[in-house]
Amino acid sequence: MRHLLTLLIGLSFSGLTWAESTLGLPALVIPADNPQTTEKITLGRLLFNDKRLSADGSISCASCHQAGKAFTDGLTVAKGVAGQTGTRNTPSVLNAAFYQTQFLDGREQSLEAQALGPMVNPVEHGLKDHQAILEIIRQDPNYLSLMTRVFNIQPQELTTDHIGKAIASFERTLIAGDSPFDRYYFGMDQSAISESAARGSRIFRRKGNCAVCHEISINNALFTDNRFYNIGVGYKQLQPVLDEWLAATARGDQPDYSAWSDVQRSELGRYAVTKMPANIGQFKTPTLHNVALTAPYMHDGSIKTLEEVIEHYDKGGESSRFVDAKVFPLHLTKQEKADLLAFLQSLTSFQYTQPTAGPAHE
């Protein structure tokens, strides 16, 4: 943690601030209206880990985004207050600071805006409204004094914006690059990865067509283009209701979801934000840093291992007319699949592979 903080000593330039970059990642842009300070980050970490900020005192952000599991929960779909299950797999918040939009359908534009969503989501923290969040904070003198110091405000001036800002500042410290692949590709260290992983990195960029969406730039690799695609996951759920619904939409009728399950609604993906039929079943391209630590995979957690992810892409996804043209049968050999797997496993940050380092960020 300490060495990460030293990376966050910002460089100021024309009103915006960048943190210094980590090997394999671009410099992080810090919003001008929410500068990083040590005390704000501490406050954000407290909020992130505080179970009092939930309907029954059982759930914090860290219940689902667990530091020891690379900020995921290892479950197929998330579990919130009173054991209720959601419809989506918990993504890691490591490097979420680099995404241009937040959530798998991109429905929020910033970490600040995203942070309040889970607290009032009935199956996550389950709080009634934003007022309920503020009441919990106001009852704790320690929070109040931190809040007033960090934001230079009077207690009565406290709003949920301050809470979102503090959590976002903490999340901007959850940065993890510097993997064996980063050392090989950007650090010019030929011995950092195996020959198999090196071959896998070429398959990833060429025959596998992966880097078309999971982008690798000249100086860094976010492994995301921040766009949304249907890669043929979860269509079977939607199929029974889709045709009738599409026909109704084409007629200009008001869409009727009353017979749909929560899972079916979730499967609409990016459509929920844009209301454009072309966006049905599209989800944001996720980063692949530390992907070996974040099973199970995909928005619905339906793919259990990286081997199975590779099989999924090899067959061109579950076929449906919505699958993106960039996903097609690859005809990889057994060796090519093994190489691609070795490559994906070389994306684990050094801070997670050092046996003596212990869980990061605690």
Ligand code: HEC
């Ligand atoms: C019950 C489990 C759960 C809890 C509690 C929870 N999250 Fe999440 N988080 C999820 C799931 C599931 C998603 C994906 C949901 C979606 O995209 O619709 C997500 C998405 C996110 C994302 C977006 C990541 C991306 O890839 O776009 C961020 C950031 C995040 N959560 C931070 C938080 C913060 C901050 C809190 C506490 C205020 C929190 N989460 C509480 C399960 C949880």
Ligand code: HEC
């Ligand atoms: C058309 C763009 C596109 C292409 C091409 C593509 N991906 Fe993806 N990838 C995505 C999207 C979008 C998701 C998320 C889909 C979802 O959640 O349903 C994803 C998810 C993944 C995941 C799961 C990540 C997680 O955290 O759940 C892995 C691993 C992955 N892709 C690897 C690959 C590999 C390897 C290839 C090449 C064989 C590849 N991708 C090709 C867009 C793409």
